[in-house]
Amino acid sequence: MAEKISHLSHTLEPKRDAYGFALRPQHLQRYREYANIYKEEEDERSEKWKNFLEQQADTAQNCWSQRLHKESLPSGVSEHRDGTVSDRPAEGDDPSDNKPSDSRIGSSPEREVHSTENLRSREHKDRTVSDRPAEGDDPSDNKPSDSPIGSSLEREVHSTENLRSSEHRDGTVSDRPAEGDDPSDNKPSDSSIGSSPEREVHSTENLRSSEHRDGTVSDRPAEGDDPSDNNKPSDSSIGSSPEREVHSTEKLKSDKVPRWANIRPVLGAIENMMSFRIEKAKNVEDDLKGVNGAHLPTVDEVSHLGQNSEDDSEGDVEIDEASNGSTHSCKGERAASEGTPLESSFPWREELECLVRGGVPKDLRGEVWQAFVGVRTRRIERYYQDLLAREASDDEGKALDNSCDVQQKLKKQIEKDIPRTFPGHPALDENGRNSLRRLLIAYARHNPSVGYCQAMNFFAGLLLLLMPEENAFWALVGIIDDYFGGYYTEEMIESQVDQLVFEELMRERFPKLVNHLDFLGVQVAWISGPWFLSIFVNMLPWESVLRIWDVLLFEGNRVMLFRTALALMELYGPAIVTTKDAGDAITLLQSLAGSTFDSSQLVLTACMGFLAITEARLHNLREKHRPSVLEVVEERSRKGRVWKDSKGLATKLYSFKHDTPSLVKETKSIERPEDVAADADASHLDNSSHLEDLLGGLAVDSEVDSLPDLQEQVVWLKVELCRLLEEKRSAILRAEELETALMEMVQQDNRLQLSARMEQLEQEVTELRQALADKKEQETAMLQVLMRVEQEQRVTEDARICAEQEVAAQKYAVHVLQEKYEIAMISLAQMEKRVVMAESMLEATLQYESGQNKAQQSPGSARSQSSAQETPARRIGLFGLGWRDRNKGKPSVEESCESPQKEITNRELEQQPK
């Protein structure tokens, strides 16, 4: 594996970055741009770390030398040691690998530094030697300085170590490359001891190592190669195993996956600080054992188990015990002599924090991480091997046990995921994958409540790239069990809780952005969920991921997750706000995050911009949100009923409002433990161990201090005051933020205006309605009028018709009358004719009478008679005649009389046709 890594620079396709991870094609350009920046940064931080570690080394020496001296006494050099030594380079996988690295060391400028510095460093040598065992409390850990990257990347340390190295070493460096390859090298142990800084370590260890130990050591790396080895007792002390010989012969030829390597001595101080934290946590957990019953008890159990199984290997046990004893005694010593708790014994913590935020040098990363996670403190001898050995019994023994079933399922899942973990990474070849498999299986057995969860494959893969297998296992244990406890379990409760917490923080920090996302229908957790679960692996460029991990592992909690996610939101929020639909917003955020090459900007924004996000704060928020998650989970598992919808706006607003007081409480709660500590300090000054317990029981975060020395106490209080002031400042800042947020909300809140407008509109509406009603009324009125008019019209029409009828009737009457008149006229004419006739008859008669009278006149009488008779006749005649005369006499009058009549008749006749 290491060979691959060391040759990476040659075999690297252009598509991979300096860590061998695939680069997205679209990021190639930007990566190239940043590659130079990375290099500069790397150089800078290498320098800083070097200085820091030198300083540490010096102080550490003073502190530890005495005790270590003692320890190194009961020692005997064994020839086999060399085998071990030669093995060590093999941790880089291939013994042949040593050469390039060594030669590089030789050619490096630091080399010269050594040679010059060696002159003065020689005198320190003694101290150095004694120094080393101290760092390895456990003598069985005797391969201190190795890490897989070690072979290529150790320059840094060498340089520091070289400061303390002796003159003749220079000369013997050339030996070293040979060692790896050539077993014949074993004999000249003395020269080889001097050959390299690492050597030196061995030499010290050799002093106290027993012969079979080195067998163990040589054994371990060999195991790594061959999965078939897993089941076999790996300890040479169980020497009965036939594998042993095979190993010893094979170990030099074959690729090796190193199982366990100790951390470089210079990092010991850091390691101690961190392990202090772990022990504290352990104490807390032990106290809470009944309540919590977490995984650590398991660890304890197994530690017994492990020790039992080691009974055969007496040497190991002895050494274990010895080392444990020494650790304890050391602790006791320190506690007693110094009587000072954690913080004061690590005055450089702040400096280190600064350095970590600036990034850990590539070369040191693997070991620094181990130190941060406290790999050595967590480690239980042979625990890992035993976990792996369980496989055999599992497979052979219990056939279809329930737990076995689960294990099978997990194994299947692991099998599925192994080729899908950093596919194509040069280091994850056959061997790398086997290591990965073993690691994940071992973890699944170690903590059945988690088993295996997708995402762990990436973590394990990453750790394997930086450290030997067993170290990676313990680092993984630290990360998953402690840092991410409850995250990857079956229900993933803590992960869900964190999402709610993060959403609340987002609402508080970026109300505008969240409003926009709400508007688009995007839930923050859609995006942040994968970020948190993967700890940004595959989500950000690798440089950024590693930088975040640096800080996260250093801090030992998930605060950095939140801070980074918030920093990303701060960096990219303005861009997100411009998007117009959910898809675009998510795509944009994903791709922007994926091209966050400026790792320094990201980490600094995260660390400096969000100081108010502290573990205590997160703890409170988690407590607040956990019940709702638990409720949902319970509901789901019980009934499988409807997934509870996200909380209503009202609840969110409520929580938003109630944040502020919680912050105040927080600051208070920070103060409290101090008092307790001070009291404890006063009463238990004499009993330091008790004090330590007590301190262990206190919250991890509040770095409690109790100093007998008033001055120190004052200093400490000042620091505390500063911190509180800072807290206060951030609280004030936050209050201001909230205020502005509120203002914004108020500004946005134009409800009043709206309601006024509404009223106005409503009024208008009513007015319009009124108008409408009026119009309608008018219309009806008009209609009525119209109707009336129509009626009238109808009446008049009727009247007209009547009149017409009347006219017709009258005409008819006229006609009838005319007819009558005509008839009358006719009859009149007839009557006239008759009158004429009668007149003529009368005349005739008269003439006849007169004729007769004449005849009779002769007779007188006749005459008288005739006269008598004549008179009437005359009268008649007179009358007749008169009338006739009148007629005759006035014929014009008669005619004129007659003519008008005729005219009338004519007129009437004429009229009639009309």
Added chain:
Amino acid sequence: MGCSSSLPDRASGRLSGLNSENGSVNDAKNLRVKLVLLGDSGVGKSCIVLRFVRGQFDPTSKVTIGASFLSQTIALQDSTTVKFEIWDTAGQERYAALAPLYYRGAAVAVVVYDITSPESFQKAQYWVKELQKHGSPDMVMALVGNKADLQENREVTVQDGIDYAEKNGMFFIETSAKTADNINQLFEEIAKRLPRPTPS
């Protein structure tokens, strides 16, 4: 090798351009739908999406953690466009706890199984039940048998798939992300089945 990215850079450029014309509102011609892919681990959910969105197939793709998002727009024959906002979820069982976050509010659910794995078919049925219980009732559901190119290793018959889909009112198709068989058809068929907003 090229497990490269879960981010549709190409697509995103295209889509953002498209979107500026469309606005965010669904109209009759431009639909926007949230689609969620569910199914057992390793059945090829991510591969289906990658094939559909980028036309690529990577035999060594990487494990999806949580979920990943991609989007793609297709044009139908009736000149409507459908923009799929695809959530590709993690397959491991315990991630089911997070699945509701993603399938809530989704208009389409694509449940995928591997035709060479009866176990994954079982898992698909679990997902269908889960969706029937907790998903929105008018969700368009598709049952997809992936890895259809591995005919010789087939363990779930086509008929089984058809029967189960029919029983549950789903649309069924067998696809192969590797050969790109039926991948576009899958999404086109889904698009056709979407409820259209009635033009008012």
